[in-house]
Amino acid sequence: MSDELDRLELSGGRYALALSAAQQKKYVEDFTGTRNKMFRIHPCGTIVCEGFKYIEKDVYNFTFRPDDVLVMSYLKCGTTWTQEIIWNMIYSPNQEHADTDEPLITRSPVIEADMFMMDALKKVPIDHFLKDPMFSHYRTRCPNPNPNRGLHLQLAESYTERRVLKTHLPFSCYQPGLLDKCKVIVCVRHPKDVMLSYQHHCRLIKTHGFKGTQDTFIKYFVEDLLAWGSYAHLLREALEFKSHPNIHFIYYEDMKADIDTELLKLNEFLGLKLNSEQLNNVQQQTCFDSMQKLDPYRLMVSEVTDKQVAEKDGPFIRQGKAGGWKGKLTAEQEEILDDYISKNFADLDLKVRYL
Template sequence: MADENILPYPYEFYDLTDEEKSLNDKLHNYPYELARLGPKGYIVTKAFKKDAANIYNLPLRSSDIFVTTYQRSGTTWTQELVWLLASDLNYEKALTVPLIERYSFLEMFMFMPDAGLESFMKVVSQNNENFNKETTMQMVEWLRTPVTRNLASRPSPRFIKSHLPMSLLPPKLLDTAKMVYVARDPRDVAVSFYHHTRLFMHNGFKGTFKQFWHLFCESLLVLTPFFEHVKEAWEKRHDPNMLFLFYEDLSKDLPAAVKRVADFLGKKLDDAQTAALCDHLSIENFKKNKAVNFEELRGLGMFAKDEVFIRKGKAGGWRDYFDEEMTQQAEKWIEDNLKDTDLRFPTVK
């Protein structure tokens, strides 16, 4: 007898067009295939299909805390902030237990090589002087395993990270669990995403930033279209279980952002505790904190040697990458996509 609580998966997967596939293949050597999903055409890897329904039907707890973003929008920064507030400022654990272990990354499995495992292992071995096949395979298998298989055994409160849009998450999530969603100016997202793509050796990105920006605007990168992602969360911003933040506000006034998150989680901090937390989260200290920089993946040879996970943490840095033509194109692209909504990104000079 079927479980009445299990919802049928409402979305269909479909292939990219030949033209879209060709554009991506010219610039990437992905160890996986891309597909589109649902009426908005979100880009996912085909591996996502194996756990999409389980994610959609994920059993939730009232103590669950989600940190959700379009990638490169301040996710790691916010994860650390949320975890420390919810864990009564346990800095000792925060500095010794990697963030990748403190949070379950809901769709991590889809970013790992599927059919291209052999070529992935070859790339990693060439990038790691101390390559150990057995150790690397253990880590890869752990990363490839959908976390829905072990979330039930995780103690409360469970901390869950996701870059999925609201429509691909459990439909009644905000009826039960809390979510902190962070949005960021798409121009800064694109710059950070470009470096992030170059960071992971197995993505094999070989294009310029201008080419990357084109893929981003044309919704040909993972989990684009960007604006649909942000607008889905923006529509839920008044829900009592949703805290919608802008990266620019965190960057401009971190103590005020800390207070907003603390209030949302029902936590009280005095001035000294707030100052200490802001110091821990300062970009200078954050860049040196191995627990949040995914150093375990660098140790396996998955990272390019000239790129880092935590970069500049700067708002408005896109101006260093955009020429006049791109700047005008970006302004029109943003304006066109925001004309049907009151969503506006904070202005950073």
């Protein structure tokens, strides 16, 4: 394999290097749904699949608008919950919006999600994907989609009203000055809960198809080799802008402990001026039971998720607990994760009680 195929030149003077042959071999053995070569972006360390090369310019140069709300987080930090809360605060505080039952992935697109689909989009007619219940909303928004630009990205661009967008990429994967263009909400959660929830996610979602042991998954996590790379680095980049008026950090544990207070903070940050009845409506619409009913993968269990995993360990919206890691790690696994947290999170300006 040539050096050219092992290096991707990216916008903004960045580049990405393929994982080593040994790492890649191990990766596809453990993540059986992985068909693309995996790359690490430098200098941020984010892990992406090869399909990212087709969309990275559009992602980097994505045109944000002043009224946009971008939910930025590592995976499994309460991102879906936060998206649903914000979308309901903006669009359905009176419980009357017609799109409430539409999949969240179309109401609140993930900007870079197409990287996992691009190879397939180049081989399979786009209509094949648009038959999917997940994209039932798509044709009305994008009547003439360009398969070379992905589905999620074009959907995000199609919205003329206020957008609630999502990304698992750090600030450096976008043009400088992002916070001068829109509001960003960064989700934070205990790393041990993140790891366990991400492991379930990778077992459940077929495009990951993780078949390894918990020890193996922890090794990927602490070596920052999972898709999207380093949790700590995403937070480190975000914390560089902690004093900017357009950034807001929200902790999963705070949301579970006192959602009323967190909704009030979001209400002020977003400039929405919702009254107590409307905030109560949002709380009801986004409680755990409601979130399970709105599970973004509920319409396509056989297509995207592993039915056996879902029946044994739970669906995408699974527990909704803080501290769920307790009792699910061996002493050795806890030691490995504690060491990782100490080395990577201890110096971050975060609430120490969560670490």
